[in-house]
Amino acid sequence: MYLSNFDEVKFPMKNKNHSSLVIIDDDVDLLDLLSAFFRQRGYKVSTFEDARLALDEIESKKLIVDAVISDLKLPVMSGLDFIKRIRTFNSVLPIILMTAEGSLEIAVEAIEAGAYDFVLKPLHVPQLLISVQRALHLNSIQAENANLKNLFNEQDFLGLKGIIGKSAGFKKAMELARRVSSSQASIIIFGESGSGKEVVAKAVHELGERKSGPFVAINCSAIPENLLESELFGYAKGAFTGAVGNKLGLFEEANKGTLFLDEIGDLALPLQAKLLRVLQERKIKRIGENQYREITARVICATHKDLKKEVEKGNFREDLYFRLNVIPIYMPPLRERKEDIIPLSEYFLKKFSLLNNANIKGFTKNAIKRLESLAWKGNVRELENAIERAVVLSNSEFVDVDDLPDLEVESLETKNLGEPKSNALFSINTIMSLEDMNKKYIEFIFKKNGFAKEQTAKELGIDRKTLYRKLKEPETSEVLLQ
Amino acid sequence: MILAKDTKLKYLNRRIDEIEQLKNYCLLIPENINNLELFASIEMIGHKLKGNGSTFGYPELTQLGLAIEGAAKKLDLEKLRELNLKFEERVRNYLRLLNDI
Ligand SMILES: Nc1ncnc2c1ncn2[C@@H]1O[C@H](COP(=O)(O)OP(=O)(O)OP(=O)(O)O)[C@@H](O)[C@H]1O
Numbered sequence: 001m002y003l004s005n006f007d008e009v010k011f012p013m014k015n016k017n018h019s020s021l022v023i024i025d026d027d028v029d030l031l032d033l034l035s036a037f038f039r040q041r042g043y044k045v046s047t048f049e050d051a052r053l054a055l056d057e058i059e060s061k062k063l064i065v066d067a068v069i070s071d072l073k074l075p076v077m078s079g080l081d082f083i084k085r086i087r088t089f090n091s092v093l094p095i096i097l098m099t100a101e102g103s104l105e106i107a108v109e110a111i112e113a114g115a116y117d118f119v120l121k122p123l124h125v126p127q128l129l130i131s132v133q134r135a136l137h138l139n140s141i142q143a144e145n146a147n148l149k150n151l152f153n154e155q156d157f158l159g160l161k162g163i164i165g166k167s168a169g170f171k172k173a174m175e176l177a178r179r180v181s182s183s184q185a186s187i188i189i190f191g192e193s194g195s196g197k198e199v200v201a202k203a204v205h206e207l208g209e210r211k212s213g214p215f216v217a218i219n220c221s222a223i224p225e226n227l228l229e230s231e232l233f234g235y236a237k238g239a240f241t242g243a244v245g246n247k248l249g250l251f252e253e254a255n256k257g258t259l260f261l262d263e264i265g266d267l268a269l270p271l272q273a274k275l276l277r278v279l280q281e282r283k284i285k286r287i288g289e290n291q292y293r294e295i296t297a298r299v300i301c302a303t304h305k306d307l308k309k310e311v312e313k314g315n316f317r318e319d320l321y322f323r324l325n326v327i328p329i330y331m332p333p334l335r336e337r338k339e340d341i342i343p344l345s346e347y348f349l350k351k352f353s354l355l356n357n358a359n360i361k362g363f364t365k366n367a368i369k370r371l372e373s374l375a376w377k378g379n380v381r382e383l384e385n386a387i388e389r390a391v392v393l394s395n396s397e398f399v400d401v402d403d404l405p406d407l408e409v410e411s412l413e414t415k416n417l418g419e420p421k422s423n424a425l426f427s428i429n430t431i432m433s434l435e436d437m438n439k440k441y442i443e444f445i446f447k448k449n450g451f452a453k454e455q456t457a458k459e460l461g462i463d464r465k466t467l468y469r470k471l472k473e474p475e476t477s478e479v480l481l482q
Numbered sequence: 483m484i485l486a487k488d489t490k491l492k493y494l495n496r497r498i499d500e501i502e503q504l505k506n507y508c509l510l511i512p513e514n515i516n517n518l519e520l521f522a523s524i525e526m527i528g529h530k531l532k533g534n535g536s537t538f539g540y541p542e543l544t545q546l547g548l549a550i551e552g553a554a555k556k557l558d559l560e561k562l563r564e565l566n567l568k569f570e571e572r573v574r575n576y577l578r579l580l581n582d583i
Binding site for chain 1: 485489492493496526529530532533534535536537538541544
């Protein structure tokens with residue numbers, strides 16, 4: 001049986017490909033055969049009998065190519081030399097070598113020179129097709145990674161990747177971070193939840209001498225007091241029931257690096273005393289041990305609380321406050337630095353559309369207006385979540401108002417809690433246990449506040465720790481995924 | 483992989499050209515002092531035939547290509563003449579079969 005073309009039954013051509021291939025072989029029969037085979041599958045094919053000519057075209061960018069198939073044994077320039085020359089200016093272009101020499105040494109040499117694959121002659125053309133498809137897939141992943149890298153390089157601040165902002169408040173905080181990065185002074189970062197306190201702490205770490213050491217972060221309000229102590233200081237084997245081995249504490253883990261203690265305002269008083277001692281003496285003792293160990297980590301603290309007020313209320317030790325408050329850095333909430341909203345939104349849009357393989361180019365005018373007018377109670381974190389969601393939901397090339405969360409409408413609903421609405425807290429017909437209602441109510445307020453924990457805890461009249469605990473309960477935590 | 487008749491015809495006709503080339507080389511070798519280059523050209527033809535025969539549906543030609551390449555490397559003119567006769571006989575036979583369809 002002869003088909004007018006290639007055997008369509010075995011090699012369906014559904015997924016037409018528009019990639020461009022260069023095929024190099026001095027065997028014109030094979031050149032003809034391969035170019036016909038790939039053209040029928042939608043590839044753009046350029047053929048060469050001489051590798052030098054192909055090299056010139058690729059190097060001068062006259063030819064934009066996604067993958068190359070080349071014979072190894074060629075009269076003027078061998079396939080191996082061709083690869084070596086290509087690699088001097090392009091490290092990612094996949095090159096598949098074909099050869100009638102089946103020796104392992106040649107295969108190894110080819111791969112070492114930078115060939116993506118090695119196909120033996122006589123060719124099994126479908127096998128070559130698979131190799132080409134794989135190479136192109138790999139190439140697209142590499143291109144995506146390179147794009148992401150470029151994005152981070154492009155948008156950097158103070159040479160740091162992925163830190164965006166141009167408002168005066170943001171610049172002031174970052175400039176201060178830069179200046180203190182080379183000093184040993186104690187730093188405390190103030191700012192609302194999600195405003196970028198950890199970003200500042202990381203910047204201090206990255207810009208200073210400790211850059212090559214670890215950056216270790218812990219949220220003091222998210223961990224129960226007794227566990228926090230062993231997390232920070234570590235313990236010796238047998239220090240308490242369950243201490244089956246020695247455990248390194250975070251102070252030690254962050255050796256030669258930075259330990260970031262977030263929500264320091266929520267630290268219990270006994271631990272505050274211990275922290276003060278560590279900061280003064282630069283030594284720690286693991287729980288259950290008598291021996292002191294020197295610590296070299298730089299400690300950076302942060303809080304959303306007004307520590308001065310906490311001192312007045314007796315919740316925070318005054319001596320620790322003075323010890324920490326040598327250089328305070330204040331990161332303003334997003335609503336007070338509106339100039340940052342659009343640059344941040346554009347950055348997150350690029351980032352998430354690359355990550356999700358979505359071809360989203362920007363925002364509509366209305367979406368921009370909306371972004372600028374929202375309160376962003378959960379600050380940059382909330383904005384980041386909103387843009388990620390919009391990228392996933394958007395059906396067009398431009399994110400529109402409808403793709404953005406309905407934050408203002410939701411806050412109106414809270415004012416009218418009594419009226420049953422489709423997405424209101426609960427309907428009149430629903431009978432719930434008190435416990436379930438409690439959980440639902442916490443979820444509701446948390447969502448209404450754009451996942452800002454501080455505001456939620458405040459409105460509910462509970463402390464942040466209780467809120468964290470409630471949010472960690474399995475039934476409640478699903479709200480975080482919405 | 484099933485190839486179009488035209489593709490195969492084109493392939494086999496090119497081989498006929500090659501067979502004529504090989505005959506010429508074999509004639510030239512005894513009277514040419516620089517015959518190493520001629521052997522190298524024959525080796526190249528054998529190498530290509532080894533690489534494409536099976537792909538076009540003729541595994542026997544791949545075997546012949548291998549043998550031609552080997553004989554050229556050994557500078558074995560007698561063997562080359564013999565192999566070229568076989569080569570011609572096979573190709574003409576394939577062409578006949580193809581034209582009968
Ligand atoms: N200037 C910025 N540029 C880019 N991303 C930012 C910026 N500021 C914050 N983000 C992003 O917003 C999110 C929240 O930031 P971060 O964790 O630093 O806030 P935080 O103030 O430490 O919050 P919390 O106190 O709740 O832990 C992170 O994903 C962070 O990468």
